Amino acid sequence: MKSTPGIYCYFFIALVGYLSTNTLRAQVPGRQIHWSSDGNAYITLEQGDVVRTDIRTGSKAVLLAKAKLQWPGRGQTTPFADFTFSDDSSNVLLFTNTARVWRYNTRGDYYLVNRVSGEVRQLGKGRPSQSLMYAKLSPDGRNVAYVSEHNLFVEDVATGKIRQLTADGTRKRINGTFDWAYEEEFGCRDGFRWSPDSQYIAYWQVDATGIRDYLMLNTTDSVYSHVVPVEYPKVGEAPSPARIGIVSVSGGSTNWLAIPGDPQQHYLPRMAWTPDGSALIVQQLNRKQNESKLLVCSRTGQSITPIYTETDKAWIDAKDDPGSWEWVEAGKAFVWLSEKDGWQHLYRISADGKKETLLTPGSYDVASISHIDEPANLIYFIASPQNTNQRYLYRARLDGKGKAERVTPADLTGTNSYVISPNGRLAQHTFTNYQTQPFRVWVTLPDHKPVNGSNGLKINTTPKPNVNFFTVTTEDGVTLDGWMAKPLDFDSTKKYPVVFYVYGEPASSTVNDVFSVGQNRLFNGDMAKAGYLYVALDNRGTPNLKGAAWRKSIYRQIGRLNIRDQAMGAKKLLSQHAYMDTSRVAVWGWSGGGSTTLHLLFQYPDIYKTGIAIAAVGNQLFYDNIYQERYMGLPQENREDFVNGSPVTYAKNLRGNLLYIHGTGDDNVHYDNAEVLINELVKYNKQFQVMPYPNRTHSISEGPGTNLHLRTLYTNYLLKYCPPGPR
Numbered sequence: 001m002k003s004t005p006g007i008y009c010y011f012f013i014a015l016v017g018y019l020s021t022n023t024l025r026a027q028v029p030g031r032q033i034h035w036s037s038d039g040n041a042y043i044t045l046e047q048g049d050v051v052r053t054d055i056r057t058g059s060k061a062v063l064l065a066k067a068k069l070q071w072p073g074r075g076q077t078t079p080f081a082d083f084t085f086s087d088d089s090s091n092v093l094l095f096t097n098t099a100r101v102w103r104y105n106t107r108g109d110y111y112l113v114n115r116v117s118g119e120v121r122q123l124g125k126g127r128p129s130q131s132l133m134y135a136k137l138s139p140d141g142r143n144v145a146y147v148s149e150h151n152l153f154v155e156d157v158a159t160g161k162i163r164q165l166t167a168d169g170t171r172k173r174i175n176g177t178f179d180w181a182y183e184e185e186f187g188c189r190d191g192f193r194w195s196p197d198s199q200y201i202a203y204w205q206v207d208a209t210g211i212r213d214y215l216m217l218n219t220t221d222s223v224y225s226h227v228v229p230v231e232y233p234k235v236g237e238a239p240s241p242a243r244i245g246i247v248s249v250s251g252g253s254t255n256w257l258a259i260p261g262d263p264q265q266h267y268l269p270r271m272a273w274t275p276d277g278s279a280l281i282v283q284q285l286n287r288k289q290n291e292s293k294l295l296v297c298s299r300t301g302q303s304i305t306p307i308y309t310e311t312d313k314a315w316i317d318a319k320d321d322p323g324s325w326e327w328v329e330a331g332k333a334f335v336w337l338s339e340k341d342g343w344q345h346l347y348r349i350s351a352d353g354k355k356e357t358l359l360t361p362g363s364y365d366v367a368s369i370s371h372i373d374e375p376a377n378l379i380y381f382i383a384s385p386q387n388t389n390q391r392y393l394y395r396a397r398l399d400g401k402g403k404a405e406r407v408t409p410a411d412l413t414g415t416n417s418y419v420i421s422p423n424g425r426l427a428q429h430t431f432t433n434y435q436t437q438p439f440r441v442w443v444t445l446p447d448h449k450p451v452n453g454s455n456g457l458k459i460n461t462t463p464k465p466n467v468n469f470f471t472v473t474t475e476d477g478v479t480l481d482g483w484m485a486k487p488l489d490f491d492s493t494k495k496y497p498v499v500f501y502v503y504g505e506p507a508s509s510t511v512n513d514v515f516s517v518g519q520n521r522l523f524n525g526d527m528a529k530a531g532y533l534y535v536a537l538d539n540r541g542t543p544n545l546k547g548a549a550w551r552k553s554i555y556r557q558i559g560r561l562n563i564r565d566q567a568m569g570a571k572k573l574l575s576q577h578a579y580m581d582t583s584r585v586a587v588w589g590w591s592g593g594g595s596t597t598l599h600l601l602f603q604y605p606d607i608y609k610t611g612i613a614i615a616a617v618g619n620q621l622f623y624d625n626i627y628q629e630r631y632m633g634l635p636q637e638n639r640e641d642f643v644n645g646s647p648v649t650y651a652k653n654l655r656g657n658l659l660y661i662h663g664t665g666d667d668n669v670h671y672d673n674a675e676v677l678i679n680e681l682v683k684y685n686k687q688f689q690v691m692p693y694p695n696r697t698h699s700i701s702e703g704p705g706t707n708l709h710l711r712t713l714y715t716n717y718l719l720k721y722c723p724p725g726p727r
Contacts (some may be wrong), residue, residue, distance in 0.1 A: 034084070036318065043085075050083060050092065055426050055442050055713070056451055064092055068118055069111075080445065081105065086141035088584060090115055091157060093137055093144065099130045102183055102667065110135040110146065112157065123155055124148055125162070133177055134190040138198035144199055145192060146178035152192060152203055154249050165201065165247050166209060166254070170206040172231055179208045179240050180232050184668065185271040185626035187274035187322050188622040189225040195278040200246050200299065205267065206232075209241040214670055218312055220694050232669050235621055235628035236635040237252045238264040239287060244271055244280065244301060255301035259284060267626070269318035273349070275331035283319055289630045292316040294353065308352030312557035315630045320368060328374055328398060335372060335398075339548040346381060348398060350455045357400040365545035367391060372396065373424035378418060378446070380407065385557060388545040389469065389481055390433075390513045391415045397444065406620070407448055412511045434469075434483070434517040466490065467518045469511070472576075474568035478540060481511045484571065485518030485527065485534040487726070490579075496727035497584030498533045499718070500570060500608075502600070504562040505592035506631055508553060509537040509544050522588075524715040533580060533727035535573070539565030556633050559599055559620065559645025561619055567604040574607070588612035588714075591669060591698065598647035598658075598677070605655040610721045612714060615669050615698055616675035620646045657721040658688040661710070663696030689717070 034043040037353065041054045053059070054141035069080070080096035082725045086377065092113045096107035096425030110123040110132050124132050135146035137157075146154045148375050150169030155162045164176040177191040182463040192203035203225035233239060241263035245254035254601075259268070259282065270283035280297045294308040310316055328348065336347045336356075344366050346359040360366050364385035367498055367606055370393060371380040377398045384390045392408040393416060408416045414433025426443055432438040442451040466486040473479045487496055503510050520527050526535045538544055539562045540556025554561050574580050580685075587608045589597045594616025617623050620642045621635060628642070643649055658681075662674040674692065681688055691713055693700050700710055 001035060011055065024535040033419050033428065036531065037087075037089075037421055039421035043083075045080075045083070046052065046278040048079070050176070055421075062113065063089075064113065069094070081108070086137050086139065086157075087139065088141060088482060088643070091137070091141060093135060095135070096167060097130055100188075101133070102180060104189070107131065108132050110144075112144065117630050119670045120226065121160060124153065125160065128608065133191070136190075136192075136194060138194050138249070138359045139196060142198065145193045145194065145249075147192070150174050150177070152201065152247070153200070161605055162251070162253050165203075165251060167205075170209075172211070174204075174206040174208065176203045178204065179206045179211070179231055181240065181624050181626050182267075183241070184267070185624065185630075186318050188269060190323065192274055193271065195246075195273055195299075196275065197247070197442055200248055200277075202244060202246045202273065202280055204242055204244055204271070204273060206240050206242045208263075208593040211237065211240050214667075214672075216665055216667065216671070217585070218665070218695055219305065225475040232670075233625045235623055236633070237625050239267060239625060242268045244282060244297075246280070246301060255299070257297045257301045258280070258304055259295060260304065261286075262337055267318075270322060270325075272325035279327060281334075285316065285318065285631065288634065289317075289626075291711075292318075296351070307350060308336075309465060310338060312339070312552075314552035326369060326372055330370060330576045335369065337366060337369070342548050344545075345546070346379060347704070348400065359396050359398065359400050360404055361545070362404070367545060370418050371420035371427075371622055372422055375422065376446075377727070378424075381419070382417070382422075382444075384545055387513070391417065391645075393418050393427075393448075407446060408449055410425070412536075426451065431459070433513045434466050434467055434515060437462065437515050462515075464518060469513070472537070472569050472572050473571055474565065476564070476568055478565055478568070480537045480539060480565060480569045481544070482535060482573075483511055483517050487531045488526075488528045488529075492579050496533045496579035496580055496726055497586065497724055498535060498570075498574070498580050498723050499527065499722065500566070500576065500585070500587040501534065501536045501593075502566060502587055502589040502596045502601075503591075503593040504539050504542065504545055504566060504589070504596035505558060506541055506551065507592060508540040508610045509538045511544075521716040522711050523718065524711050525718070527724075530719075532722075535570075537566055537569045539563075539569070541565075556638060556641045557645070557677075558594070558631055559647070563596065563599040566598060567607055570604075570607055571601075581608075581727060582608065584722050586610040586612070586718060588614070588617075588718075590614040593615065595647055600649035600658075601656055602647060603657060605653055607657060610657040610718070611718060612659045612661070615663065615666060615700065616647065616660070616673065616677075617669050618646065618673035619648045622673050622676070648680050650679050651677060651686065653682040654681060654684075654686040654688065657717075658686075659691070659713075659717045660688060661693070661700070661713070662693045663693045663698065663700045665695035665702075668698040 030214045040051050043052050049062050050064035052063050053060045073515050080094040081098050082095040084093045094110050094111040098108035101107050109129050111119050133145050133147040133149045137144055142157055149413040152165040152175050169175045172663050182188040192201050210230040211231045211233045214232040216228040217225055218228055221223040243256055245256045247254045265287045267285045272281055282295045284293045286471050291314050292310045292662050293306050296305045296307055317581050323507055333350050334346055336349050346366055348357040367382040377396055380395045382391050383394050384392055392406055394404045412431055417430045419428045429443045430440045457473040469483050471479050573581050587597050587600050594613035597613040598616055600608045664671045696702050724727045
């Protein structure tokens, strides 16, 4: 369910943080800015060439021409998806011939190019094609480490000699990367880290041998069907045991960290080396994810020192960025995000955990860290204290003195994101709001001036007089944010159909000040021109910057509290606006939004007459353990919450029109959710329409014609059962 925002978030926020060219830190190759060593330029792919662009002058220099990138022995130019340079820039590591692993193309082939000699060598000689993952040059540039077929390898840059560091990897014993659940719910993909001195590698091993397979059935790619197994821990099943080990690049046995606690009752979602390389710091979460411990672990693996513990009545999230740790003072302290005082704030914590300093006091949430400029004693972060539907860049002092200051200019009202250079002097600024398409500009910091020297940004707006943001207070005293897009020829004396777009779970919000507001990608045409009122509301439990109490009120209440908020919000709007036609009210959503759609249609049939639910969780007991147990607890202890929060429980109440859509190859929300729901609807003679898309995944995007078919199906159903236009 967590993936849904990625499908329908029309504005993709730029990556927060900074990435240097000498280390491929991003979890997903190709999704980061490659900076020059001085931070004044960035390096990109342009028509096949690797090009350095000076940000201040705009001048370009080709660092690696595509003409030099030839397949060894073939003479063909090599197309590639990503790259990284060694620290001295003498070698370039290229990622190509990529293949998808669950969500992203993180498996493929790697080539090493010597910029001096021009030699191009494929890494992993003898390994299967497209089997290498997360290849990374060592800090000293002498070796490359990578994962292939669940084992970890090191290859000498000069000689090409390969050393296999692990040999026990299988589909279910995974070294250096992760299983489905860790990847989906913790964002864990790249599962190993070079030590600062290049002599050791720390890596995760996930043991999924005890996890049962969910068996997907491929019935279309051959005459006989075949089974596609996915190791998938359903809610209530113990987690895959994970452990972290340290191995020498010269080979030998692994020193496993002696982390206390039953590995089947804990998670290890984050790990990093200390700056001096003497130890690792690890975040450990208990199975319920309501206790977080930070542990400092010696290189030998035997000395484990707990330095920082947090508990919560609901849940605690894993550290945001899987690929870095925000060290300051050369490792004597680090910066940490915590909701411990009811708001998400930044803290500076000493390396021994004995001293902490609140850096961002106040009744507001910090969304994320953007950059730490230690020489200037500053930390940049994203927040929006006044309007939680927007985002701005702020800065505060690293010593905790003084107040936070807004860096984003006052006239840039909307959603702002930044990728800041390593030197903290330049940033790629992305801006959007509901009337402005996302655009990017380079600015200087801390003055936030355009690099080109102009006095201001030329913002091209697209007026949307039919779109407005609002708040509505329900009969329960809960105030919800919302947006509404009215028909272009709106006449307040007439009545119009209302279509609600919903998500409603902790993974995403729908009411954000971005250009996609009022747009519906699945509708063939323009909803406003067709004559629909299009509305979205954010209920309690969505990840808005409204404090921990707002976000965590949904604990053990998914399928109830969020559903009532949505329904009571809709009820109030329908009573307030005579131009809303209560006989033509539709709702739709995808994944978690599909579940919300089913709930609203089943639990509040007097309000919602038509629903289109896509890839919905029909039974919470069918989804994965990390997501469900984080927000709902353990079914062994409170099974009734899972039952009462599942759409299948209320299917017998269906009175309106339902279109249910699901991909039979969905490895995230499995197709069994659709079939149990269908069975329940059949049991009570509830008539509905269902569309299974054979072998399509959670995004329902694979195969020729799929997107057009889905949009046509969606549009025709809405036009038929919730006809547009005034009456």
